[in-house]
Amino acid sequence: MSEHIIKATGRNVEGKGASRRLRRAASIPAIIYGGKSAPQPVQLDHEKVWLASQNEWFYSSILTLDVDGKSESVLLRDMQRHPFKQIIMHLDFQRVDQNQALRVAVPLHFLNEDKSPAGKSADVVVTHELNEVEVSCLPKDLPEFIEIDLSGLKVGDIVHLSELKLPKGVEIPELKLGKEHDVAVVIAKHGKEEAETPVDAPAADVPAAKVSKKDDDKK
Template identity: 75%
Template sequence: MSEHTIEATGRSVEGKGASRRLRHAASIPAIVYGGKAAPQPIQLDHEQIWLANKHEWFYSSILNLDIDGKVEPVLLRDMQRHPYKQLIMHLDFQRVDAKQAIKVAVPLHFLNVDKSPAGKASDVVVTHELNEVNISCLPKDLPEFIEVDLAELTLGQTVHLSELKLPKGVEIPELKLGKEHDVAVAVARQGRVEVEADSAEGATEAEAAAAEVPAAKVEKDEE
């Protein structure tokens, strides 16, 4: 698991006015909570966070939050963005206890679809039904992503949640809720069925319309 450090500074002044002044100064107000310590208001450099937020690890990895030289492991739990500006308004971080399991949504990386029988067929469409999956594990076992190898995928085949190969110590809590929660992750479908059906329907309508034209002409001629 890669390590990522985020620099932060403690802040003592809170409130909407203080947060507004921070944003004008290109900083982001944030809060760190959880564990045995009290919630701590902090501020972060907007440019640093803006660059970090473009990477998957920012959302699914344990971050080393360096607050005035004191480092503690945290998870990003919430991010508030401006509705139309490229501006992050606020962040929530949760402290991580090495001995307690955490629940995190991690991204799925789909591999080898182009090498699969389904991927090589021109009339087959492979769809990704999920882009991420919620897992539970100890902090030390947290993966940045989970690989889904589709090398053997064939037409009509569905890869379900229960078929994912999870790293050691990682589980999917949703699967404990029953078979109906074993949802599809990837599906290989016939790609031209709907197109051909639409074409056939369109041709039938065109033939019917063409058949009506001579009849109308005949009636007019008879008048």
């Protein structure tokens, strides 16, 4: 597991006004919470974090926040983005206890699909039903991604969640809930099967329902 270090600075002033001033100064307000320590407000350099956020490890790996020279092992738990500008508005980081199991969504990497019998066939469609999977493990065992070798994939094949090869110490909590949770991850089928799938008949015209005040308040 690679170490990803991100520098941060502690901050004493909080509130919307302080956060706006930070953003104007090309910094990101953030909070570190969890563990036995009190929540700690910090700020990070926007440009460096923006570049880091273009990598999938930023969302699924344990990060090392260097806060004024003191290291904190954390996971990114929430990111608020500007609705239309390329601006990160706020970040939430959760402290990591090395002795406590984590639940983290890990990306799936699909390998050798183009070399498989299904991938080489022009009339076969290979669909990825999932692009990530939630795993449970100790921090030291957390993988940055899980690889799925599709070199033997043939038309009609379905790769299920239970067939994923997990690193030692890693498990998928979803599978403990029953067979119905062993969902498809990859499906290979003839393209014409999709074309022949019957389309539901259009629903009858129904007058638009009135929006209740409760629903309206959610908007």
